């Protein structure tokens with residue numbers, strides 16, 4: 001018995017179109033498919049041509065919304081577009097992920113360049129923090145964000161190194177000026193950073209040889225302070 005694939009109407013005398021639809025549904029669905037196909041094609045052009053990440057992403061979302069609507073027809077075996085909506089959805093979702101990753105890499109690259117050019121540690125770390133923020137925002141957009149791990153590690157290493165340099169320089173300067181308490185404080189900050197950071201930094205541990213140059217002879221530095229630092233240094237150079 002002829003039956004409409006969309007509304008489910010059936011009957012011996014029901015006229016069913018070659019799309020498997022009754023006349024009423026066929027008229028509506030053919031127009032709907034045509035209009036959605038036009039919107040999808042237009043969005044695809046923008047995705048291919050635009051260099052703006054936000055534009056490309058919003059166009060992906062527009063196309064995906066129309067494809068999801070067409071998918072309902074596909075699931076009822078009603079002809080729609082070629083390639084079929086389910087196939088285009090997979091392709092477009094992959095494309096969307098690539099756009100997010102590509103756009104984030106560009107943003108991070110710019111912010112890191114700004115961070116490297118900054119005159120002060122605060123400026124460098126501030127710009128690098130914004131790069132981390134961009135990575136965090138991208139992670140929310142992605143289903144699989146593992147491809148950003150390496151990039152995030154690069155930014156975190158940059159922040160770590162600049163901060164450590166700042167502590168070591170500050171310690172060295174204070175030591176030169178004979179400000180032992182201040183120097184010790186800076187070196188302790190450096191040690192704390194190394195010990196609490198996830199960054200693998202075996203090569204930088206030698207920098208802390210400077211700590212050992214501080215002798216516990218100062219009136220302001222009691223014997224316990226340098227000993228504590230030495231105890232802190234020892235396990236790191238193993």
Ligand SMILES: [Zn+2]
Nearest residue numbers: 004007022025
């Ligand atoms: Zn129908």
